[in-house]
Amino acid sequence: MSMSSAHRPTVGIRLRPIDATLVGIVLLFTSGPAGCAGDAAVSDDSVATAVVSPAAVGPRTLVPEPLVEALAEALDDERHAIAFYEAVMATYGVRRPFANIVNAERRHEQALLAQYRRLGLEVPPNRRRADEIEVPSSFREACRLSAEAEVRNVAIYDRIIAVAADPTSGDPEVARVFERLRWASQERHLPAFRRCSGG
Numbered sequence: 001m002s003m004s005s006a007h008r009p010t011v012g013i014r015l016r017p018i019d020a021t022l023v024g025i026v027l028l029f030t031s032g033p034a035g036c037a038g039d040a041a042v043s044d045d046s047v048a049t050a051v052v053s054p055a056a057v058g059p060r061t062l063v064p065e066p067l068v069e070a071l072a073e074a075l076d077d078e079r080h081a082i083a084f085y086e087a088v089m090a091t092y093g094v095r096r097p098f099a100n101i102v103n104a105e106r107r108h109e110q111a112l113l114a115q116y117r118r119l120g121l122e123v124p125p126n127r128r129r130a131d132e133i134e135v136p137s138s139f140r141e142a143c144r145l146s147a148e149a150e151v152r153n154v155a156i157y158d159r160i161i162a163v164a165a166d167p168t169s170g171d172p173e174v175a176r177v178f179e180r181l182r183w184a185s186q187e188r189h190l191p192a193f194r195r196c197s198g199g
């Protein structure tokens with residue numbers, strides 16, 4: 001949860017380790033990136049999602065504000081991608097690469113929500129809605145804009161990985177999740193959208 005400046009810690013604090021009731025880690029892998037016309041699916045990114053039982057969620061810990069903000073920025077960007085890709089499919093039909101990548105983005109969202117649960121943070125409301133998205137005038141343009149969005153997503157992770165990796169105010173597990181999500185955007189989603197756009 002966000003803290004006021006009056007109660008914000010001035011030095012890094014030790015965050016509560018993962019509870020012993022952590023029930024599993026799900027690793028999702030793909031055999032390769034997908035394009036527009038029948039390549040292998042891109043939906044199975046190499047993303048680790050912590051599955052935490054209700055008993056594992058303890059009292060909220062004092063999480064440094066920069067880490068809270070980094071998680072919120074990552075979550076909002078993943079939700080924005082989901083809404084945009086859903087809007088494109090509502091207009092042009094359920095087609096690759098959107099049909100595969102939107103499922104990957106949903107898992108990215110869940111990987112981030114697992115970190116909220118682990119740290120005892122309040123989850124920000126989802127302000128992204130597919131029915132409020134302005135859809136591009138052609139499918140190819142939708143692919144081009146999606147490629148640009150994935151480039152921005154990689155840039156976001158480049159910046160917030162440094163926050164999560166900070167030895168005094170970061171969290172190693174959050175940093176690892178950010179790194180995996182960045183890899184998926186850079187190595188899976190971006191090439192698929194570039195092929196689809198003809199770029």
